Amino acid sequence: MWGFLYVRMAEFAWSIFEPIEGTFEFDLFDRAIQLAKKYDLKVIIGTPTATPPAWLTDKYPEVLNVSREGVRYNHGSRRHYNYNSEIYRTFSKRIVLEMVEHYKSNSTVVGWQIDNEINCEMNVFYSNADHDSFRQWVKNKYQTLEGLNDAWGGTVFWNQTYTDWKQIYLTRPTVTHSYNPHQLLDEKRFISDSAISFVQMQANIIRSITDKQWVTTNGMFGHLDNHRMTKEVLDFYAYDSYPNFNKVIEDKSMMPLHDRKWSMNLSTVRSFGGGNFAIFEQQAGPGGWVNRLEQPTPRPGQLRLWTYQSIAHGADLVLYFRWRTATKGSEIYWHGINDYHNLPNRRITELKQTSEEIHKIGNTIFHSEYISDAAILTDYPNEWDGEEDNWYGHFIKESKEAWFKAFQYHHIPVDFVNITQEMSLETLAKYRILVYPPHPAILTETTAHLLTRYVEQGGTIIFGARTGYKDLTGQTYMKAFPGYIKDLVGVTVEEYTLLNGWQENPDVNLLNKQFKTTGFNEVLQPEVENVEVMGTYLNAHYEGKPALTKRSVSTGTAYYYGSVFNYQTASILLEDMEATNYQHLFILTPDIELAVRKKDGVSIYLLLNYSYQSQHIQLKAEMENLLDNQTCSGSITLTGYDVLVLKEK
Amino acid sequence: MWGFLYVRMAEFAWSIFEPIEGTFEFDLFDRAIQLAKKYDLKVIIGTPTATPPAWLTDKYPEVLNVSREGVRYNHGSRRHYNYNSEIYRTFSKRIVLEMVEHYKSNSTVVGWQIDNEINCEMNVFYSNADHDSFRQWVKNKYQTLEGLNDAWGGTVFWNQTYTDWKQIYLTRPTVTHSYNPHQLLDEKRFISDSAISFVQMQANIIRSITDKQWVTTNGMFGHLDNHRMTKEVLDFYAYDSYPNFNKVIEDKSMMPLHDRKWSMNLSTVRSFGGGNFAIFEQQAGPGGWVNRLEQPTPRPGQLRLWTYQSIAHGADLVLYFRWRTATKGSEIYWHGINDYHNLPNRRITELKQTSEEIHKIGNTIFHSEYISDAAILTDYPNEWDGEEDNWYGHFIKESKEAWFKAFQYHHIPVDFVNITQEMSLETLAKYRILVYPPHPAILTETTAHLLTRYVEQGGTIIFGARTGYKDLTGQTYMKAFPGYIKDLVGVTVEEYTLLNGWQENPDVNLLNKQFKTTGFNEVLQPEVENVEVMGTYLNAHYEGKPALTKRSVSTGTAYYYGSVFNYQTASILLEDMEATNYQHLFILTPDIELAVRKKDGVSIYLLLNYSYQSQHIQLKAEMENLLDNQTCSGSITLTGYDVLVLKEK
């Protein structure tokens, strides 16, 4: 048995539903849904707000988004609208209302995707509606101009004191393209709030009309608090997974992780709602637009592999993008399962096999839980503040990818956890190890207190350079570094320097191995007795001074590293922290990803070979291969891109 | 005997002729023409529409061109006007009318150059007049909005359905700078039509007043159907030849062909009117503007060589740019024959020698015919559509240059032929070999039919990757590749992949030699019996599968190569096709270009040495050296940049 169960449609079809302002038509999609029903397919409908009709943008150009420099983005691409135009909200409400009213009782329609890929393509907004809305947002947040001036550093720097609310705008072009960093951080908070409120507005309409159809949206893009949106607005999150983006050279940063970058993304998505999710667009062929994002074709086996990758990380529903390759428009190279010609091809054959397998193991694997006892902490304030701050921002991405790669290549399942000011110790306490390497410049007393209690109750935590010197406005504390966690790690930063490539980067000796440091160096100074110096600088004027420290606190441990992490340094630290790596069950190669899932007390092990080459591995215990129901153990060879789904016997 | 015969003037002199709106003065140029007459010089006058006067642009800024983002281009450079402003057309008509009326009976004035270098510097236009005019152009072309929506893919992609003509614009800024590709293709057709109609307007005025003075324009720039313009509007085409542009590093793409790039350009110009042409600006010294295009000085011998290069390819008239180096403005480094100081220099000496030679051989060589039995096919739809399409566009330039270089270095004279939907078999049948390597993504049933008949009557043709998958709107066919020529070449494309540099490019074995492929790989699948596999892929997941095929059709042959050409692959294919290389007459080095011209049944051979080094060559037959009237044969040495003009005895 195999085949499709769901079909998603209509996400850009506003002018089909409302060809003329105020006139609604449903015929085309009624027929399509009828046809879906005939083949026992369930239908997911997208609200079409990502692409307003030409008649709307032409008549009301104020609904369009605008660049910071004031250039309006026009009709002809997608996502050219802004979230804050009252007119756009009014039109959006009406089209959603009409569609939901029409389909609320249609049992083939099971759920709604709101808009499409919120904040994709562009995640800054400078229309007049956005400026006005931001002014109001700031007023709500700070209440008084004094509060605002305080938060933005106004009275003391470059004369940025505001004396009337009407002087407030989102950032506008300035000399040297340098903007008030505190204002920029608020700007991103505002964009996230705007996007969420736009989605919320649509969700409210749907829920007010039906409780039989679920509500979600798809994506994962910048300047959006997906955690909050998932919890407050959605029934579950839907992700669009395109691993071959890693072969688009324009984003070279993806290269170190290759396809594992998507394991990282999927792990992040898992953290949004704290559990499983859906894939609304799983890559089904070469991707790319006419003028950008050119991807090679997936190799034989990769479509199947990537499907298992999604499932391994928590996808309980996988839809492919798309059925047939479009013959028109900017996305003619975004290939579907079928080519333009609709004739047989190898991708169809491969997805048929995949589908058969999934039908077979679905009951065992779906709705299971991803098992891990280590987590990487992330948070939005540092991500957003770091975008503009060259003194720590890019270290976040670098260290996060380094740590994830180290976890992956050592077969240590890991979660992402988004840390907030409201977080409870309970959420953290389930992890043995926490890494907060994204260099949390912004770290409050509240967070420091939480992490201290985490360590005191037995946890292990590690911090990297630039930790703890800023507050939630992005202003620096008048404190020795690392601010409020000084007492936890037991060190202060004696001095520091950015490494800007002008001279050779200093080396460190860490746990008796030698590495080159990058990005930043902090010279550490132990402040209490039980601080163990685990690494020292080997050159520069701070030669011999501490670079890595470790301190026992009650039954827990706190590490501090005064530089930026890479794969090698993360790897030896994982060893020192004795992270859970399943060596009692498997001997694996780095090209294999191990995911462990549990359901009804039974553990399922997914082994995914991301290499074009065969991999030779060892099973130390007898297991059942769920795909062929054979027992296996000992030496096993996984061919290129192959997958094993094992159950402990 | 030597000396100049023609002088060209006035192409930017509008404010001399019309210093005040509506007031016309001719004194300065009357005196100049009088002086020309005294020295027996014929005069060519340029209409001055390339540089409107300050009083005009200041009073009517709507005549100016505007960037896509809305930034207006102002007075101070050149070509800052748009073709579609009614006001500009009115002023242009009047100045042309006044000038032609004034000079129509002046026998010293032999012809008119319309404007100057149409579409040079900038070949996109976004003024309001252009948007309005495009709206009308689209209306004329499609008649109905349904027709437009069909052609632009509107109803099915990103909600781009238009419901009122007033919603139509030329492309405007969009999110991600991705524009509707079908609209973009029409935009370029529109620009070409606008430019031609502007030139036509002036030509009509001139021809309505005089039939004794010819009409042309000069240049060769983008977004302009020069073939159509030459046939419909001009008496002949005039080209501006600056070979030292190949030493301006900003366009590195010229490097592989060096000075031969200009042989390619001249061959292209020859195709415009299907015969000889004029050179209005032949490089006479170092070139460059104050802030760009910096060229070194031509080396001794190069000015003479380049003059012969122009003549070899069909120039019956050569004017140098320019008499004396300007001392003012942006072009003070665009050197004339004379330097600022007007004192003797080596360039004058060299052009004196050249002039003496040309006077001597002119009767023999001018009005002769360029002889070739091979042609490279080109067409505007693919060139314009390919500009934005990264999935084939840059392969056009790459393969075209590779083939031209292969023809050149193997001393095989070659023509360019612009293929249209109206072309007759007769035009093609005169060639033994056709290469259509510019990867004609757009290929209609009509063209497929024409090319099939060409092969059936005995021709040889070769296609490269990406052939035949699009129609004239730029939409893809719902067909197996290569579309309508599938039956001619006898193969389909089983699968394909773009090569984007992410991993090592696959190798192919072609005719028993091994090459690395670039750009794109198509895996070919023979569909009929008589398809010969001439090359296979040597690695990747399609290792061993066909990459090059050859099929006999009646007395003709059709090749298909699933990748992009380079000099090496083109060279071995030329060998396989047994192209005419004149080895019975000459043994030449690659640095020598061979051009064969015929007049009154007599063949003239021009041998041009593009190298700074001497070249040792062999003449297998006795020939007459037209420059010194000596007989020559056997071993001959051409010194650096030297030229031989030979006549078979």
Added chain:
Amino acid sequence: MWGFLYVRMAEFAWSIFEPIEGTFEFDLFDRAIQLAKKYDLKVIIGTPTATPPAWLTDKYPEVLNVSREGVRYNHGSRRHYNYNSEIYRTFSKRIVLEMVEHYKSNSTVVGWQIDNEINCEMNVFYSNADHDSFRQWVKNKYQTLEGLNDAWGGTVFWNQTYTDWKQIYLTRPTVTHSYNPHQLLDEKRFISDSAISFVQMQANIIRSITDKQWVTTNGMFGHLDNHRMTKEVLDFYAYDSYPNFNKVIEDKSMMPLHDRKWSMNLSTVRSFGGGNFAIFEQQAGPGGWVNRLEQPTPRPGQLRLWTYQSIAHGADLVLYFRWRTATKGSEIYWHGINDYHNLPNRRITELKQTSEEIHKIGNTIFHSEYISDAAILTDYPNEWDGEEDNWYGHFIKESKEAWFKAFQYHHIPVDFVNITQEMSLETLAKYRILVYPPHPAILTETTAHLLTRYVEQGGTIIFGARTGYKDLTGQTYMKAFPGYIKDLVGVTVEEYTLLNGWQENPDVNLLNKQFKTTGFNEVLQPEVENVEVMGTYLNAHYEGKPALTKRSVSTGTAYYYGSVFNYQTASILLEDMEATNYQHLFILTPDIELAVRKKDGVSIYLLLNYSYQSQHIQLKAEMENLLDNQTCSGSITLTGYDVLVLKEK
């Protein structure tokens, strides 16, 4: 004894002084100045015009600067105003008037800094006020449109004739971004005049109210005739010295000179007023904004070294930037002496030592004179015209740095001298050697006459390629190169070529050593008998022809080199010219800078080690070490970044 004597304040504090339009408050700074007085600190107040209040820019946006493309620079950074807005001038006058009236009798306040870093960040201006003001400036300069058209080459090039003053603007966007070069040169003169008149306006107010407080401004930025401003407006010039900018990779051009670039800057500042100056911002820690200019931390010893560097070149007052590192805004990484935490750090310790030393030697060293008998000539017309002219502009920077490095590394103290049309022979005659390597394309008959008299009275001068072919409008002479200095150097330029990297650069033999030439080659032709050929080209088509000549004129000597200088060529020429290098007193390594100062007939020698490494040097005479009052001679070791201040015994 040690400690601070001065404090500078208020330069961005407009909204503190005038929180509401027309309402003035002085309380905060009154208290600050009171506190300064308590600690015996003198106060320097900055006028706050670099950052207008939000209420001002919001109400009168016409005071803001605008990009050439018309994008307005808004509130939120600094220096976003324009100099020519009448409204801004009115507000500026009032705030300055109010502040000076308030503090005129306060004896703690010793002087005024006008605005802050004039022309920093942005030195082009295109607001409407600037366009209008430029129109008036041009009218004043040329009186008639004929004069203007002549100067800008209007009637002969690209139809740029102006027939009404209202057609005149500063450069506006044009096709190809090529602007009229003569207009551009005037545009820069206009910007300089605008800036100076804005500073003058403020200085006039201050001087009309008080004669007890001096007037200066700080900086050194582009498009500003600092020499004229210093002489006409200021009591002395104040410079902001940040040597660690040389470690900001974004300006790689600083690398060849490293910290010595700042010796060059300081030497330039010394030339503004022809003597000593102040440092208002001496680097006191790592520097950088949030999103740019990232500098590493200064190494131990460098803050002290750089203080001595400033003093060695003429600083009689050194203020550090800044007291404490800011915790808010774009400059949180521009570290002060104190860190955010105000706890002890090594920079405080180092500056304490430095301060003690300066207190000790101050009387001896301050108000002394920098001694040199060689000078590098510079001028504004060539600097500004060369900005846009790729055919000589970048050679200026390249050769100037090469010569300065050669002087520095050979321990030859050198001055910069700004040459003007009004300069007297007397000013130049005090130098034995002049180098005018910044390739003075613009060179008038007046200047040629002055330099000829300089040589005739015994001076030695050297010119580089591109000398003398333009007049003060930037138009070329109709003369053989090098124009008006042809008779002085005794050569003309036979031919020339730009070297644009397309082929290997030719070599020259200079004084029996072989070098590769860069940038430009001029082939020289001796025109009189006593021209000595000192170097020839070794390849290219001008192989064997002269590249360097030398000619005796009376008791003087004139060199001409037909290419661009580098460190090596400048070094051997210095040797040939027998420049004063103090080898009778010292044997030094290149890493040591030698500065010689004289006061009351006594010579002081400062030896500065810019290397991290120790340097071994020799003193050939007995000297007194002023820092420890010991006598020293013979072999001495300077540790990394150390400094010696010696007095001849």
